[in-house]
Every structure is written in C-alpha cells, then in structure tokens.
Amino acid sequence: MKSTFVLSFFLLLSFLSHAQTTPFQWQQVATGVWKATVGKPEAISPLGVADVKPRVEALQKLGTPTFPTELKESKSERTDGKVYLRFPLERSEQLYGLGLNFKSVQQRGTIKTLHVDHYGGKDDGRTHAPVPFYVSDRGYGVLINSARYVTVYAGSAVRKDSKNPPEEMNRNSQKNWNSQPYSDAVEVLVPATGTEVYVFAGKNAMEVVQRYNLYCGGGTLPPKWGLGFVHRMPTLFTDAQVMQEVNEFEAKGYPLSVVGLEPGWQSYSYPNSFVWDSTRYPQPKRLLDQLLAKNIRANLWINPYVSSHSPIYKNILPYTASHTVWVGVVPDFNLKPARDQFKKLFTERHLNIGVSGYKVDETDGYDRWLWPDVAKFPSGFSAEQVRQTYGLQFQKMSTDWFREKNTRTYGLTRASNAGASNLPYVIYNDYYNHKDFITALCNSSFIGVLWTPEARSSKTAEEWLRRMQAVCLSPMAMLNAWADGTKPWTFPEVADQVKDVMQLRMQLLPYLYTTFAQYHYEGTPPIRAMNLVEGFADAGTLIAGKLDATDNPYAQAVRKDVKDQFMVGDYLLVAPMFAEEPIRKVILPKGKWYDFYTGKFVGDGETITVDQSIKLDKIPLFVKDGGIIPMTSTTLHSPTQDEKLPLTVRYYGTLPGTFRLYDDDGETFNYEKGTFGWTLLEVNNRAGKQSPTQGIAWRYGPVRWEYMTP
C-alpha cells in the first residue's frame, strides 16, 4: 500500500493543478446548427457512416436562431483517456431522445450507456438505435457524434460545485427526502480521445428535431408501395405457397403491397449464401414478375454474415473480422472491397430481377452471437466502433445500390444510429410488448428513425385486432408471420375489423405520403410524440415512491409520462387500444378535437375517456379543428404510377383549414431533381378549394370534399 500513498499525493497535486475544464469552441456549420470538437475526433462516426448531406436551404428556411444561451456554460475535459462533457440544465427542463427507448419518453434523470443491441427490457441505453442525441423542451438539442459506447447522465449526477445545489436532507426526520436529488447538468462520458459535438437550435423541441433531420439530409421519403400493407411469409414457404397466400389476400379482399421472404428463400442461411434456394425458388424472376404484375413488391430477409457456401465467400474473406457470427464471416463494410462484393452479388441476383428491398436482421445483437468487443476488423476500427455503426452502414450501402438504379427502397433494419433520418429503413425487433411498442413509436420521433410495432401473433382475437390496428397507423404496416404463419383473418371474430383498418391504411396513403414528404422537406417526423406537438404541455407527473423494504427500499418516485398516444402528421391523433383494456384516457392538445370516423366534437384541450362505445371496432383517431385528411379509395395493392385514384378530402371542425398535398412518381429519385409537386387544399366555411398543383401533373382522379363535422 505504501506505493499507493506516495502515488496518491503525487496525483493529488496533479489533480489540483490540472483539474481544468474547457469551454467548447462552437462553430456554426449550418443555419441553427453548431459543431465543436473535443480532442481529436475519431475517423469513424455515425454521421460519417451515414454520409449525411445537410439540406442547407431547408435549414435556412426554418429561421436563423442564435446559439442556445442554455448551453453557453457547457464544458469539456479530457481525462483518463476519455472525454467528459457537461451541459447545464434548468430546474424544470425536460429531455427527450437518447435512443429508441421502450419504457419512457422523458429522459431527465436517467442514465444510459448507448450501445447497439437488442432491446432487453430496460431503458438503459442498449437498444436498436442508441442515438446519442437529446432534445430539450427549452428548444435545443445536443448530439454526440461518436461511434463509441457513450454514457449519458441525463441530469442525474450532483456536483459538489453546483451553482444551484439541491438541499441536504435528513432521511431520519424529513419525509420528503429524495433518493435522487435535483441535478443541474447533463454529463457525458465518451470513451475515446476525442469526439464531435453538435448543437441544434429551435424555438421548441419540434423545431430542434426538424433541424436535426434536415441536417441529416431530411427524412426519408419511402416509395408509395412502402406505405401499403406488408406481409412476411413463413420461413420455409415455396414460390407456389407465396403466390397462394397472395391470391388468398386478394380473394378475401385484404390489401397487400409487399411480401417478405424469410430465411428459406436462401440456399443457406444463418449464415447466408445470399442466393436463391433452387428447390423452393427455382425461378425467382418469374415469381417477382408475377408479384409485380399485381403491384406487389418482394423484400428479402438477410443478415450480413457470409456462409462458406456463398459465391462471395472466398473473395470477401480477407475483408472480414477475426470472429464469426453463427460460423459465418463478418464483412468489414468500412472497406470498399467488402462493399463491392455485396453490391455485385445483391445487384445481380436480387435488384436486377426486381427485389424491392431487404430486411436486415441481427446487426444489433445479442452479444451471445454477435462478434465480441475483442474482435478485430481489417479496417482497423474497433469492434465497438463497428458495432455502433454496422446497421447504419448496411442501410447506407444498400440504399445506394437502389439509388444507382433510380429506384427507391423501403426495408427493415434491426440497428441504426445517428444520421439515419434520410435512410429508408424501419426498425423492428422481437421484444413484442404492445404498449412498449407504442412508446417506441413515440420515441422514434425524437431521433430520426422509423419504427414498426409489427404484429406476429396473438393470444386472443382482441389482442390481434389491437396490434393490427396500431401497426396500420405506423411507418410500416406489417404482419411478420415468419414463425407463426398468422394471417390477418386468423381470428374470425375480428377478421372484418382487421380488414377495415388495413383498408383504412390504404385510404390514408395521400395523407401518409404527404406526411413523409414533410419529413423529407421540412424535417418533421411522420410519427410524433405528444411532447413534440404544439399545444401539448406535460412535464410528466412525478408520483411519490412508497417505501418497501425489498421492492422500493429508497422510496423512489416514478415519472408517469404520456407514451401511449401519438400524432401521425399534422392533424391525426392516434390513441391505440390495448387488449383487456376496454377504456383509455386520451390527452388532447390545446384546441378542439373531433372524432375521425364521425366528425363529432370530442373535447377541447382536455383529457377525455374513450370507452366501450367503440367496442372492438376501431382504433380511436382524432382530428384537430380545421384538420384536413386527404384520402383515396380502398385499393388492394399500391397504385401504379398511371392509376388515377379518386381523392376524398375530409375536413373536420370549424376553423379555416389548409393542407399542402405532396405528390411525385412515388418510385424513383426524380423528386430529388425537382420532379414533385404540392397542391394547396383549403377549407373556409365548409367550402373546399384546390389550388393548381405546382411542379407536376395532378395524379388523382376527381376530388370529393367531405365536411365531417355535423
């Protein structure tokens, strides 16, 4: 121990003399966006891998805010081979974001080590999209652009030198003793010698999110077919079985726009050959053509781990990691030769015969089968850095293949990170808690990712309907029947109601497509947590904890926040019902709200109760006063480019209403070259007016105005 004493004194001296923190040197990198570097940032980062291209003009259009005063006293420090960051917090400030969380929306007071992984049931940072970005309700956001496992103390730690320290309490005598005293800072540990930090300004949380998304290239704009209904087939289905199931959907009148083929389409999988199985799929192009003739796309399941039976195995081997996943080799996509092998094989064997996209599995975890953090990658990047960016990398790489063919894709990913806003991938997982799935929908809106609360199977008809209803109001309306073979009509008691909501999904396409266009052009996420919505004020209720020797020995308080309702676009409030809960509360933002189905007034900025009056039939949907919902007719498949569907414009309430309807060809990237158009729809005193479309020809048939509110 003696040497420790001596050392300690030496270290104490060094501590006292060098314990200096440094203010950030912020540099504006776009309107309302600032960047600072601490130490020497690493060569790999999420924004770098996503290769973000800021939408400079759109950022300018949002206004020119000044640097957030709240962050002026932020500090950084390099110590212990790591970077420590500190950002001040005001007493009542609320924080959102910090990854795709499933349990809570408000993140102040939480601690997370952000780590790409399958979600394990706790909002501890291990999740599919551990985006190191938080948004404050004060109107700013902070992004730590690091590909490391960043730990964020989101207002949990209390410093000795705090300027507004919490009061010391005596638990023996003071009933209001608090196990977690007030903290006045977000503190961050970046386990790297350097990092970039970005600040996004905004007049409110929504504008911050818009800036973040616009800086990341604007939100993704899916192909129109991507917003139709997606059905994933049982794993070992053959081409004939696929067509039989497709025909059954059609015969029964259930919409279908995409079929997903699961591992069995491949000759080898887990690890993967990436080539068609000749027994189950002897003529893949024929199948894809048959599907396309019905305007149905095919999506292929893969994971990126390469079987020795794959044609690219030998060529890719030198560009793979030290460790395997399911004995398959792990390509290092940071190296061009690895990317090129995939591009060639996938383009030739899939894209060129009509495959529309991929479901990229197992890029997240679990640790038990993913490469360990001691794995080495030939690019020289650490296993940690590769883990944090692998899913993102695959999204970016595969999107580029489709872009080269001037065809949009819309797929599924299990892993994402910062910078993903512009990537056409929706996150999914196996966790399957319906309520938590809705919370994840809310949380996806803060961090530039899309999430689907997919349906797989259910214990009861009621649960099945509730899951199918919720997924039909999400970024991807998907039945993932790979293991269970569940069909929309599996529960006869609710087969009609399921059909109703699937048809509603198709009818809502004009509204949904415009909502995604807003994501792309303006940065507003298609799904919106209530905390992003104007006129919604909820700081979460802190419920005092009750002492329990074993269940709650520190009498911790619980924060109850609003995480079971959300907005789709500007006007539509969705309040999913859950199995075995025949009533629910809905918190309406400021203003008057109307029932989507009947147009009836339901409440004015108040909390209402939805009860048995809706029975099993509908998912509760509400429209804001003056809200306009453009809808089309019930179609079974996504419309073709030439199909002129009729347009029904629903109007709710009494306030003057406007809606800018977006359109383009729905399939290509020509919109990036200006081939798109907006049509202004207006209602004043129950009189609808359609202004001429700018930019492109009108693609719909005749317009019918429906004044819903009696």
Add this chain to the structure above:
Amino acid sequence: MKSTFVLSFFLLLSFLSHAQTTPFQWQQVATGVWKATVGKPEAISPLGVADVKPRVEALQKLGTPTFPTELKESKSERTDGKVYLRFPLERSEQLYGLGLNFKSVQQRGTIKTLHVDHYGGKDDGRTHAPVPFYVSDRGYGVLINSARYVTVYAGSAVRKDSKNPPEEMNRNSQKNWNSQPYSDAVEVLVPATGTEVYVFAGKNAMEVVQRYNLYCGGGTLPPKWGLGFVHRMPTLFTDAQVMQEVNEFEAKGYPLSVVGLEPGWQSYSYPNSFVWDSTRYPQPKRLLDQLLAKNIRANLWINPYVSSHSPIYKNILPYTASHTVWVGVVPDFNLKPARDQFKKLFTERHLNIGVSGYKVDETDGYDRWLWPDVAKFPSGFSAEQVRQTYGLQFQKMSTDWFREKNTRTYGLTRASNAGASNLPYVIYNDYYNHKDFITALCNSSFIGVLWTPEARSSKTAEEWLRRMQAVCLSPMAMLNAWADGTKPWTFPEVADQVKDVMQLRMQLLPYLYTTFAQYHYEGTPPIRAMNLVEGFADAGTLIAGKLDATDNPYAQAVRKDVKDQFMVGDYLLVAPMFAEEPIRKVILPKGKWYDFYTGKFVGDGETITVDQSIKLDKIPLFVKDGGIIPMTSTTLHSPTQDEKLPLTVRYYGTLPGTFRLYDDDGETFNYEKGTFGWTLLEVNNRAGKQSPTQGIAWRYGPVRWEYMTP
C-alpha cells in the same frame, strides 16, 4: 466518405502488419500461483486495495502443481488503448465464478461486464462483487486483477482462426442449428493500457479456490459472536426500544448475538453525520454496556457519504470527489487524510465504546445516486477505478481499525471485489428473491466472498420459515427488520420452528467455527457450491430451446444447473425448501448420505426427493457417511471466553470418521500469533476418540458422543 476509404486502406495495411498477439510471460509468485503483466498495470487494483498477504506456507502445504497446460497457449494483445486477453477452452470444460451471480452457477457461454452495482436481476456482470476471477473444472483459475469494468466472454465468441471450429449449419434444413455455437476460448477486454493476470493451479476446482483464498490471505475467521444470530432493528428505534426487543428475544427464548442499529442511530443520515442522535441514543455507551453484559454486540449501519453536519465534514472536504451522493461528499479513501478522518471519528465515537462492526451500505450503486463515471477523485484515480474498489477499500480500512484494538469484527458490505477472502464482511442486498439468494450462496464460494440470504419479511408463514431456515445455514444468520419490524415470532404458526432453526444455528457453532477456520488456514470456503464438492459431477443439463417467434426466436437452449443446494463445511449438505414447493429433489454426491436429524440412510450418490414427510418443520440437512458434526448446547447468546459449554459429537453412517475441531479465544487476533488449537475427533466402529488438543487449553465441557445412524 472518401477520406474513410483512404484511411481504411491505411488501417488495413497497419492491421495486416501489426496484428500480433503476444504469449504471456508467467512468473511464479507463490506455490501454484503465477502472475503475468500486460502493458503497464495501473496503480490501483483490487488485490492492491485489499492489500493481500499470501499465506505462503499454507500454499506450499497444498502441493506443488505445475503451470496448467490448458493455459499455455493463452495470448494477450494491446489495441485501441485496451488490453485483449485470450485463454483456451476444451470442448466440455465448465467455468464457475465471475462475480456474485444470482441466476446461474455455470458460466461458460456467458458474457459479463464486471461492474460493481446493485444486482439488477440479470447475471450480466453488474453485481455487488464482480470478481474478475473464473475457475475451471479442469483445475485452474484465472484472475484479472484490474479495477476497470472488465468484459469477459466466457466461451461465447467464435474466432475465424479457431483450431477446433464449430461446424457451419443451415438453419433452413438442420434442426440442430444452434444459436450459440461452441467456442474454444475465454476472451477478455480490459479497458486499460495494462493489467496483471494471475493463474491459480489445482488438482480440481476446489483446490484452485483454496489457492485463490490462501493467496488472498486465507479466508476470514469471524469472531464467535459473529456466527450467532443477528437482528437488525427498525430504523428509528430508540435505545429503550432496542433493549425492549432484546429482552423480548430472551424472554421468548430466541437466540441473539448481535443487534444492528439502522440509520436512526445517527443525528443525520443519507448523508451521514456518523455521530449518535442525542434524542434516540442519549447514552450510547450505556446501551452498548448493557448489551455486552448479555454477550450481545452492536453493529452500526452507515454509508460513507458525509453530511455537512458531521464533525469531519470540513476536514475531509478537500479529499472528496467532484460529485456528491445524496448531497453528501464522497471521501476518496485512496488518500490517507480521508482515511484518517474516518479512523479518528469512528474509533473515538464507536469502537472505543464497544461498537463491534458496521453495515456499510450503498458502496455498490445504483447508478442513479452513486457518483457518475465522469466524477473526479483527488487521488487522480478514475471514478470507474474507485467504484470497483470502494467497498473493498472500506472493508480493508475498517478491519484495520479493529485489528489495532486486537478485536475482530464481522460486518456487512454491499460491495466487494477480488482479494476480499480475508476481510470479515458479508455481502447483502435488497433483491430478496429467495431462490436466487441461495444461488448467490453457491456462487460466493468460487470467488472468496461471503453472502447472507437475509430475511426481512414475508407474505406467508411458510415463506418466513423457509427464509429463516436458509439464513440460519449461511455465513450470517440475520433478520434485517429495518423497514418492516418483523420478528422471528411474527408468524405464530411457525414461531416454534423458527426458534428451532435459530437454536440449531447456535448448536452448530463448533462445527461452523471450525469450518471458517478451514477457510482461514486451508482456503476451503465455508459454503460450497456442489461443483466444488468431491464426488459431485454435473455439467448442467442443456435443455433444447423451443422456437417461439417472440419469446425465443433463436430457439436458445437453457442450461439447468444445480444451484439450490450447497454444502456447509466438509460434511453437511443443505437443501433449502422454498415457499409453495412442498417437495424438492436433492442430488447427493458419491457415497452414502444420512439424514441429519434422524441419522437414517437416505441415499447413495443418487438424486432423492424430499417430500411432505418433513412438512414445515425442518430444513433438509444431510450428512456424508463417516461425517462428524460437533455441536454445543442451545445458548441464547454467544458464549463468553470463559463459558465452558458441553460438546456433543454427532457421528453418521458407518465409515471411519475424523474431524479436526478448531478453537481459539474467538475474539482477538491472537490466533495469528499462534494461540489456537486443533483437536482430533475420531470414530471407528461406533467408538469415539478425542486426541489431546494441540496449542491451547480445551474450552468445552465434557464430550458426549452420539452415534446417529441406527
């Protein structure tokens, strides 16, 4: 992206030329113990903080094994500012240890980031004693002596260059596809630029554990009173209430050796003043004297966080961390001035008036109130390093105060780490799952720590009895009633049976004390997982996983291992019963076994079923053929040094039996200077023989031999 390409190629070259791993340079540091260093080990480590003093002679007596051949091809590497380690594994090898786990005994195939924390319900490395030590059934152990959050892949990762690679499978066609293929190495990530690694040899797992414990100074030898019954009082009890409760125990005939005073003994707590509350404890010495007159000791609850109301606050302030815990300052015990402040206050105000020890709370976590990893400590050690060693540091420091007074202590801690074998502290927590508490008992035996499955309260009388029975066969028989005020007789239906097992605890003192002496002198842990027991062979049954789309999408197998029974010492097998489970299986190691209570033969190396025949009465206990259990009479309090209790020597079965009974004064450290003795007890053909005691005078009254087996 361009710069990434260029960089990638550069990194690829550097990877190909430098991807060298280095064999370890092992140096023998004691008989059967080797050490290697990788990089420059850090100035703080668990063994350094515990200040371990190897029992050199005892290690020599164990034999002189050679370096384990299994580890000869171990490798190390320094990369990414970290250390990577790799140790080979044979195909059927089993691994134990890696911290105080609550769910599983066998650790092969698991992944843990070892991190001092409250146990959170998963064996993921976050636990009270995340000892970076594993034991192989092949007869060796590996210790990573690092104070960092070490990640261990205990045979989970599969390398591309594996010499015995698992077979690649096709999940589409092969039913026996395995989500976790066989791995031939333990791989370790130490997030530091250097570390020490120790290897312990042994002819089996037990001998490895013995060497580990002996290297760490030999197991702790508690004072005799520490093995009596411990009752912790409700938080705000006054001195009068304490005496009333003590008198009630006595009047009702329930044994009591230690009372624990909870936060309310202090004037301020959470954070702490460390001084007596003058209203509840106006004359603390008088109370302690009254207790001592009954041979009852007092133990004080504290946590180390200093209130501004504490007399040491001002002096210790310069030696505290940047962050607070419950607004109390956090002493940096790596600095002598901080230790000195505690020593002076605690010695003067507690030890000098008769306090016997401490319950040191909240040195583990949770993260929500402990200092964050961005905290800075004036010693210059990182928050991570301090977190990993804080509980250990307090154990060591406080033990030394008592040692200076030549008085043993026996206390409670919430945090520990490697090197703790010799420290007189028992770990406890709030987790309170009875079955998992027993698994923790098993696991404590691999890693040189003690654990108590303490009882607090129960929902039913049955649960209460089951918990009280199990805790009475553990290192500390404790009722922790701080919040609930539960008393042993709270459930009248089982009050007698609870009294029985508490009295049994007292009767077993001679056996228990000798068992701890074996821990101290020979390194054999007092509680022993079955996998440490000779004649017990169980590799755990791997139960094939059933595919379930959401609950088990990868059809993971589950390992069922034996974690609900254990040995106390050489002869006594304990098989606790659990509430609502009126029958249980018990796996008997090789040889014949007998019922402890009746002496009847129960089985021969087989699995037996214990059923309703024991009803609620007893905890199932079994004795090995030839087993000798020395017991004393039923006492209410621990015996004084001069009290001559009678000795009853129970003998079971038919084989010749021996028992070396240990004794010393039971209170001081004089045994370290040779004042102790062993007495050989032998039975041959139902004839008991007592050899003369070596070293000290015989402390018991007359010996009675009981031949239990009819």
